[in-house]
Amino acid sequence: MVFTGIVEEMGTVLSVERKANLEMWDGSKSEGFVLRIKCKVALEGAYIGCSIAVNGTCLTVTTFDAEAFEVNCAPETLRRTDLGDLGKGDPVNLERSMAASDRNSGHFVQGHVDEAGKILKFTPEGDSLWVRISLSDDLLPFVIPKGYIAVDGTSLTVCEVNRKEKWFNLMLIAHTQKCIVIPKKKVGDRVNLEGDCMGKYAAAAVGNVRQELSEVKQQLRFSQAAALLSLLVATCLALLRRR
Structure with missing residues (x-):
C-alpha cells in the first residue's frame, strides 16, 4: 500500500470514541479507539477494508456511508501518531491509496508514521x-x-x-x-x-554491508592469527628436530 503525499481533501472529525464492546477474533469484547470522519472525495470508490491515510496514517476503513467513514486505531498507532489528540470538529488530511495507473506528484509515502x-x-x-x-x-x-x-x-x-x-x-x-x-x-x-x-531502505542496506564487512574483517584477523600460530608451531617443531 502506498500514498503520494498529495492531500486530496480535508475531512472533519465527527466523533472520537473509546468503545468497550468491540468484538475480537475469538468473540470476546475489548476496548478500542474509533474515529468517524466526514468527507467527500475519500469516499469515492471506498469499500470495507480499503486504506485511507488520515493525517498521513494508513488506516483501514471498517464501515462507511454516504457521509463518512470509520476507522479503528490500534494502541501502537495512538502511541506513534497525533491521532489521539483529535477531537470532534478537527480537520484532518485525507488521501486514498494510490492506484497503479496514478501519477505520483509527491513521493512514495507508506502511511507508516515514524x-x-x-x-x-x-x-x-x-x-x-x-x-x-x-x-x-x-x-x-x-x-x-x-x-x-x-x-x-x-x-x-x-x-x-x-x-x-x-x-x-x-x-x-x-x-x-x-x-x-x-x-x-x-x-x-x-x-x-x-x-x-x-x-530508510538505503540506510538499512548500508548498515548490512557494514556489518558484513566487519564480520569479514574479524574472520581475516582470525585467519591471520591462526596462520601466525601455525607458523610458530611449525618453527618450534623444526628447531626441536634439529636438536
Whole structure:
C-alpha cells in the first residue's frame, strides 16, 4: 500500500470514541479507539477494508456511508501518531491509496508514521509560510536538506535541518496552506512525521554491508592469527628436530 503525499481533501472529525464492546477474533469484547470522519472525495470508490491515510496514517476503513467513514486505531498507532489528540470538529488530511495507473506528484509515502513531532514556530515570508518542527534522534539521520518528508501525510521538501537543536524547517506556498491542516494548527501542536522510505531502505542496506564487512574483517584477523600460530608451531617443531 502506498500514498503520494498529495492531500486530496480535508475531512472533519465527527466523533472520537473509546468503545468497550468491540468484538475480537475469538468473540470476546475489548476496548478500542474509533474515529468517524466526514468527507467527500475519500469516499469515492471506498469499500470495507480499503486504506485511507488520515493525517498521513494508513488506516483501514471498517464501515462507511454516504457521509463518512470509520476507522479503528490500534494502541501502537495512538502511541506513534497525533491521532489521539483529535477531537470532534478537527480537520484532518485525507488521501486514498494510490492506484497503479496514478501519477505520483509527491513521493512514495507508506502511511507508516515514524513519530509525532511538535510545531515550534510559524514565520511568514511573502505569501509563503515557514514551519519549524522538532524531531527525535531516531528520525534525524533520515531528514536531509532538499529531501522528502511527509508531515501529517503531506509530501514536503525539507529546507533546513539543525542537527544540534533537533529541528527542521519547511516552507508552504499559498496554495498548499489552503489545502492542508498544518497552518490550522498552533505552536506546540503535534504533527505526524514519516521519513523518506527510500532513504530508510538505503540506510538499512548500508548498515548490512557494514556489518558484513566487519564480520569479514574479524574472520581475516582470525585467519591471520591462526596462520601466525601455525607458523610458530611449525618453527618450534623444526628447531626441536634439529636438536
